[in-house]
Amino acid sequence: MPITIASTQQPVLKEQSPLASIDLLLSMGATYQSYKKGEIIFKEGAYCRYYHQLVSGTVVWHNVDDLGKEIIQAIIVPGESFGELPLFDDKPYAAGAVAMQQSLVLRLPKELFLELLKEDYDMHMALNRKMAERLRFKFMLLQAVSQATPEGSICMLLNYLKQEQKHICTGCGLINLTRQQIADLLGLRVETVIRVTRRLHEEGRLLIENRKLFYV
Amino acid sequence: MPITIASTQQPVLKEQSPLASIDLLLSMGATYQSYKKGEIIFKEGAYCRYYHQLVSGTVVWHNVDDLGKEIIQAIIVPGESFGELPLFDDKPYAAGAVAMQQSLVLRLPKELFLELLKEDYDMHMALNRKMAERLRFKFMLLQAVSQATPEGSICMLLNYLKQEQKHICTGCGLINLTRQQIADLLGLRVETVIRVTRRLHEEGRLLIENRKLFYV
DNA sequence: GCTGGCTTATGCTTACAGTCATAAAGCGGG
DNA sequence: CCCGCTTTATGACTGTAAGCATAAGCCAGC
Secondary structure, three states, X not given: OOOOOOOOOOOOEOOOOOOOOHHHHHHHOOEEEEEOOOOEXXXXXXXXXXXXXXXXOOEEEEEEOOOOOEEEEEEEOXXXXXXXXXXXXXXXXXXXXXXXXXXXXXXXXXXXHHHHHHHOHHHHXXXXXXXXXXXXHHHHHHHHHOOOOHXXXXXXXXXXXXXXXXXXXXXXXXXOOOHHHHHHHHOOOHHHHHHHHHHHHHOOOOEEEOOEEEOO | OOOOOOOOOXXXXXXXXXXXXXXXXXXXXXXXXXXXXXXXXXXXXXXXXXXXXXXXXXXXXXXXOOOOOEEEEEEEOOOOEEOOHHHHHOOOOOOEEEEOOOEEEEEEEHHHHHHHHHHOHXXXXXXXXXXXXXXXXXXXXXXXXXXXXXXXXXXXXXXXXXXXXXXXXXXXXXXXXXXXHHHHHHOOOHHHHHHHHHHHHHOOOOEEEOOEEEOO
């Protein structure tokens, strides 16, 4: 028995307050950088020279393996930093970043960024919180992919997104991810996600309304 | 054609220099805590009151799902911190910690630890490096579990361990993990790891010498 | 030195995720 | 408004990882 309650609200995604204040970054010498849809911001394995913070648009932080499966590490929304690992360990980027739509990014050269961290303890802790959040997400994902069934994996991911109010409309529960993106987060195939979500809908655990997923 | 070169060296695991100096922690008020094999150090979901650093022994940081599959998040060796996420975001522990052998841990109360971070920038950055390292490990694991075949997953993990000199003897390449632990890191079954490692051995990509795995 | 639990091992069976092919619906850009 | 790309959808087939049973080897602790 599929749920069929029509959702009438406007989709609303939770706003992220910027990790670092835009004024602060600008005063330190950060510059705006604009990227077209599909444009590469940095590549996996490249040397890192900047701190990046998304101002508007969407960015996917991912790996693409030998040929050509995509593994999504994070989908970045405005206000978030990304590609920050090399700033701490001086290793190359662990994953690449690509603009999913026209996007605006604030870039602060690495040395200036490290100065900022040293001077601004609150900023430093804000970044620590972001890294802790990323790690928690990874902990959850690894549990999710270890589930016996794809149902298990997908439900675990959806529960987390709902709980954390990420990529989900706070009002209506609209999941702001394509089935392909869900697949790429969990290491599944699109067809599997399509079939499982349909089954979840039939079981009444999920709502599909003209192809869009709602999780309440 | 299996490799059959006998390894004669003594197994040597890379020493970790302690994340925070033991003297520093003690001077801040840290205390030693001893745990017997199998003893729980903290549980997933519990509230966090301490910074933990392993002095001797081994600790596994893991989740155990509804019934009773284990997902290993990290295997902690002396010198490493663990359970540090809640120190930054005040959420409960994302995973539990259990002593795998008789272990000695230095514990510093959370408030004192945060004071230490504020005062000691180098210590703060050392912890950031550790978190970056953990995130890189997770990035790799998620790529590994997304591989099409268990061979792919296992080889990716082993390559990483070799490259990072973790849980592997620097001289002889002895993998210091049981097949069960490899399975629990990758979300596979023991039997699968056993069969795949045997196949890798037969293909000459791995050495098994009286049941122990050597990766060179 | 014995004993029990963990680790490694192997065979058999089965469910099902992946794969491929095909197609319709939706959307964005010119 | 139309065209093309992305996304969703569905059917048929297949390989294989999981699951279960069983057993031997190994080590730790009493």
